[in-house]
Amino acid sequence: MKLALSVNGATHEVDVEPETPLLWVLRDTIGLTGTKYGCGIAECGACMIHLDGQATKACNLNAAAAVGKKIVTIEGLSKDRSHPVQKAWIEHTVPQCGYCQSGQIMSAAALLQKNPKPTDRQIDEAMAGNICRCGTYLQIREAIHAAAKTGA
Amino acid sequence: MTMVNVSRRSFITSAVAAGGGLMLGFHVPVAQAAGLVNADASKAPADGVEINAWLTIDPKGVVTVRTPHTEMGQGGMTSVAQLVAEELNVPWKDVRAMLADAHRHVNRGQEYRDMSTGSSNLVRNRHPHIMQAGASARERLREAAAQKWGVPRAQVKAEQGMLSAGSNKASYGEFASAAANVKLAEEPKIKAYGDWWLLGKDVPRMDVAVKVDGSAIYPIDVRVPGMVYAAVKACPTPGGRVKSFDASAASARPGVVAVIELKQTKDKLANSDLRSAIAVVADSFYRAKTALDLVKIEWDHGPGATMSFAAMDKQAVQLMSTDAKHVEEVRGDPRPILAADAKALKSEFMRPYEAHAPMCPPAALAHVTKERVDIWSFTQDVAALLRLTANQAGRETKDVYVHATYQGGAFGLGNAVDLPRQAVELSKQLGKPVKVIWTREEDTAQTRSRPPVWAHFEASLDEKGLPKAMLSRAVAEPNVPAYADRGIANIPYRIPNYRYERHVAASHMPVGPNRAPGSNSNGFLMEQFIDEMALAGGWDPLEWRLKMTEGNERWQRVLLKMKEVCGFTTKLPRGQGMGIAVVESHGATVGVCASVEVTRRGSLAIDKIAVVSNTGYVINPRAAHEQVRGCVAWELSHVLYGGLDIRDGRVNNLNFNGYKMLRLPDMPQVESHFAMSQDNWWGGFGETAGPPLPPALANAIFFATRKRIRSTPILKHDLSWA
Numbered sequence: 001m002k003l004a005l006s007v008n009g010a011t012h013e014v015d016v017e018p019e020t021p022l023l024w025v026l027r028d029t030i031g032l033t034g035t036k037y038g039c040g041i042a043e044c045g046a047c048m049i050h051l052d053g054q055a056t057k058a059c060n061l062n063a064a065a066a067v068g069k070k071i072v073t074i075e076g077l078s079k080d081r082s083h084p085v086q087k088a089w090i091e092h093t094v095p096q097c098g099y100c101q102s103g104q105i106m107s108a109a110a111l112l113q114k115n116p117k118p119t120d121r122q123i124d125e126a127m128a129g130n131i132c133r134c135g136t137y138l139q140i141r142e143a144i145h146a147a148a149k150t151g152a
Numbered sequence: 153m154t155m156v157n158v159s160r161r162s163f164i165t166s167a168v169a170a171g172g173g174l175m176l177g178f179h180v181p182v183a184q185a186a187g188l189v190n191a192d193a194s195k196a197p198a199d200g201v202e203i204n205a206w207l208t209i210d211p212k213g214v215v216t217v218r219t220p221h222t223e224m225g226q227g228g229m230t231s232v233a234q235l236v237a238e239e240l241n242v243p244w245k246d247v248r249a250m251l252a253d254a255h256r257h258v259n260r261g262q263e264y265r266d267m268s269t270g271s272s273n274l275v276r277n278r279h280p281h282i283m284q285a286g287a288s289a290r291e292r293l294r295e296a297a298a299q300k301w302g303v304p305r306a307q308v309k310a311e312q313g314m315l316s317a318g319s320n321k322a323s324y325g326e327f328a329s330a331a332a333n334v335k336l337a338e339e340p341k342i343k344a345y346g347d348w349w350l351l352g353k354d355v356p357r358m359d360v361a362v363k364v365d366g367s368a369i370y371p372i373d374v375r376v377p378g379m380v381y382a383a384v385k386a387c388p389t390p391g392g393r394v395k396s397f398d399a400s401a402a403s404a405r406p407g408v409v410a411v412i413e414l415k416q417t418k419d420k421l422a423n424s425d426l427r428s429a430i431a432v433v434a435d436s437f438y439r440a441k442t443a444l445d446l447v448k449i450e451w452d453h454g455p456g457a458t459m460s461f462a463a464m465d466k467q468a469v470q471l472m473s474t475d476a477k478h479v480e481e482v483r484g485d486p487r488p489i490l491a492a493d494a495k496a497l498k499s500e501f502m503r504p505y506e507a508h509a510p511m512c513p514p515a516a517l518a519h520v521t522k523e524r525v526d527i528w529s530f531t532q533d534v535a536a537l538l539r540l541t542a543n544q545a546g547r548e549t550k551d552v553y554v555h556a557t558y559q560g561g562a563f564g565l566g567n568a569v570d571l572p573r574q575a576v577e578l579s580k581q582l583g584k585p586v587k588v589i590w591t592r593e594e595d596t597a598q599t600r601s602r603p604p605v606w607a608h609f610e611a612s613l614d615e616k617g618l619p620k621a622m623l624s625r626a627v628a629e630p631n632v633p634a635y636a637d638r639g640i641a642n643i644p645y646r647i648p649n650y651r652y653e654r655h656v657a658a659s660h661m662p663v664g665p666n667r668a669p670g671s672n673s674n675g676f677l678m679e680q681f682i683d684e685m686a687l688a689g690g691w692d693p694l695e696w697r698l699k700m701t702e703g704n705e706r707w708q709r710v711l712l713k714m715k716e717v718c719g720f721t722t723k724l725p726r727g728q729g730m731g732i733a734v735v736e737s738h739g740a741t742v743g744v745c746a747s748v749e750v751t752r753r754g755s756l757a758i759d760k761i762a763v764v765s766n767t768g769y770v771i772n773p774r775a776a777h778e779q780v781r782g783c784v785a786w787e788l789s790h791v792l793y794g795g796l797d798i799r800d801g802r803v804n805n806l807n808f809n810g811y812k813m814l815r816l817p818d819m820p821q822v823e824s825h826f827a828m829s830q831d832n833w834w835g836g837f838g839e840t841a842g843p844p845l846p847p848a849l850a851n852a853i854f855f856a857t858r859k860r861i862r863s864t865p866i867l868k869h870d871l872s873w874a
Binding site for chain 1 (some may be wrong): 370373436438439561562563591784814815
């Protein structure tokens, strides 16, 4: 089935089964591999994207359900790593293996969009859906506070 | 179920931010790292000149260091660059890093010596030859300048990328070509600790920028023209095989290219031998995965079909009260003393199987053609991957090319799976590039997990309350039983009569290394019994450890630092507790002090984890502190929530809904301190702060609740107290 998806400001015509999770359409059909597969059951948050500005797990969303909505992936967050969250992530050397960080960054960016000065508890709530096996959680918390200071 | 609720009363003072070291300017070698995949490392980058296998220098003096080891999150890429830059003496802003070429290494006399990554070996054991590569390049630059300027080499200075002698001055870049042809009569010695200018200083890891915009490439991300995708399923019971299968429904699905049975050729499987499995190949991974669910597979579940962890645990508990055949008579004979002591302490502990669950599910892409074989894969050793690929493809190593990628975590699993063989075999059969991805469920089902371990301890105390005799009897699983010995057979505590024994309990489950193998689980057993002995003898646990390790400089240094910075006390009101533990592994002696609160109803809050590391030396304090925090998180996942649920011979909690991981809200404050011996031995940081965490936490919970935690996961226990 042909679907038109708006991803990072561009429209992509894709021919997939409508129930295909958006994650695999982004990665395998469109070729945007920054959005990661980690569990496939919306537990780990490696596939976090923005759907009409809301942090959304792409592994748990049918491609057909994303038609007509604005999809932003890690590749579309900024052109040059200039989003305040990305800058804070570099400054605080947050990533270790780095695999979960696209999802972490998308969750953090969505949080700061809604709440420019989050408390620790609000950061906890917003980031609880993202697992990091390297254990970069403290750096993530510090970087979100830093990004909040510079104005995300 | 007990809930974790992390208190923030004492909010974090970042050890990283508080570090006193020189903070060098942030330089992130974006272009090099982003061009990692498909870069042919056998060619010099851009217009750089190769001085030796390890580095090139371009006309502007930019040095590109080739890292033979895998970057899987522990910062190895940066460590190699830093070790080379120290000797070469170039400004850090001019240093780039890229992953080295396994094809060249394997086919040209192993010029990197060893490309494996693990056991915290990189800085610990390989710094001499890595620094040597930098020193050799520096001396050849000096010699080239000396010849041109007509002065002795001793008069040529090489500092911060510049060569100079009297009024002569030139950049390294100007002499790179000449230096490449210099042969030294004698290779230089590497620098001693006191002469370092860059090692010991904070440098930001070099692989960070590409990991904030989705451009870092992991094996699962690689795309090549004409590729197809494969989903695979091996027998959920390890050791089982495909008896028969019906692929008719799967084959009829759109996009399906083939359904292929991967045949197992060996009866006794080593780590990476190909197992019996079914693969569905399709034009997208989602189509392959959903079609695989439609293949009706009848399994011969093999000899492990009825095994359960509960039955294994029962056997282990029975074994613990009997003499074992494997014996190490460390000192004296504790048995007559223990037999004569009616008040002898007796205690037992257990830790279960755990999976690695790296965030990037294992994936490999292979392309087998008449001319050559190309592979991108989950691995911790690109040279071993190359040889394995050649073996599976039936080709010579000169025809095999390994393309380096970042690894999305590995933690010991990276060399232990048959995944690259699956990709090679499928590509060989289909004549197309094939990317195999293990689902999270397949990863957990087919993992070579961290082995379980049990231990029974007995001790007899003297009139001072110190142990005069101790017996430790471990129960291991059968595949790597020696993991059970680590930190139990060899203890630093000078007990006059000490004996170690080891049993083996039956299991068919495959196991392998997992971040600080052996030590990771054993610390929980031994260091809790140490506290039990100290308290039974009326000793403070920290003073006991100081007393029993007298003369052991590494341990004394850690314990004295803990005494100085942790504020450890046993005098807290009920409901609060501090616990300590020290474990030596991978060359490092590391102590942890955990502070907890437990409510009467049994809700646990971890207020703070303080870590004191003695690795001898530290080359990049900032990266080391980051690893300490990571190791704490790693062990917290397993000690709080972990444990593989093994019934019917298979793992049943296959994904993160059943196999829980630590998340940000439960991550406690971590303070990281160093207590370095600096006496010419080196330890590692990639895995060594983990092992003392579980026992320190359990000891803290004991002081808060007076309940001794004898097994993990901790949150399965009732922590309520009255």
